[in-house]
Amino acid sequence: MKKYHGAFIKNEREVACLREANRMVANILDALGAMVAPGVPTMRLEELARDMCADYKVKPAFLGYCGYPFALCCSVNEQVVHGFPSETRVLQEGDIVSADMGVVFEDFVGDAARTFPVGPVSEPVRKLLKVTEESLYVGIEQARAGNDVYSIGAAVQDYVEAAGFNVVRRFVGHGVGSRMHEKPEVPNFRPGMKGLTLQNGMVIAIEPMVTMGTYEVDILDDQWTAVTRDGQWAAHFEHSVAITPAGPRILSVSDKGLNRHTIV
Secondary structure (H helix, E strand, C coil), X not given: CEEECCEEECCHHHHHHHHHHHHHHHHHHHHHHHHCCCCCEHHHHHHHHHHHHHHHCCEECCCCHHHCCCCEEEEECCEEECCCCCCCCECCCCCEEEEEEEEEECCEEEXXXXXXXXXXXXXXXXXXXXXXXXXXHHHHCCCCCCCECHHHHHHHHHHHHXXXXXXXXXXXXXXXXXXXXXXXXXXXXXXXXXXXXXXXXXXXXXXXXXXXXXXXEEECCCCCCEEECCCCCXXXXXXXXXXXXXXXEECCXXXXXXXXXXXX
């Protein structure tokens, strides 16, 4: 890997490893989505994620990262990100659950997230999921060599706010490679300054977190789980994306293909 103003430029082999890691993550997310249903304790999702990592012979990227105690970040309703899987948190019809997953394959990290409806959901919640997922692809369209990295967040913020929602400011996307969090940071909003110019060979994780109310969040006593300050619900979608001469290439695509429109 070569450095460009602190960000890492990957060669073809490194991008291929990142693609494989992200393929595994996307397959795990497919399986998690199929398991999501009323009556399922969120710990079952954790167990499935760990079982699939064992089958793939890869390490869960989040497990032990800065002390995080699980393989899966599993966040329900007002939980924005970094929620703990639990035996006692049982999914109910009408809930939403965000699954953020990572693996390490040959020292390279795959990282992606989706939010799933638990059975039928209300129309406002359906719109939240739809807008959040669509905002991810709006941001990905800006992930092109020569663009300022902050153009991604500007596009996401404009799209989300035009639909009547808000973008969380406390957490941002990031470069991804042999470490889970590399430069550059990839905000989902306008930071109000000039950012790094994107270059071919960069790989970034773009991950808008969108709320129905305030974008302010609080951290629970477990020191990890982020919740909306006003208790309204949030959604989270993420892809790892390579910057290429042909445009943005989504790496977190499963064997079933690109999983767009989790909810329609």
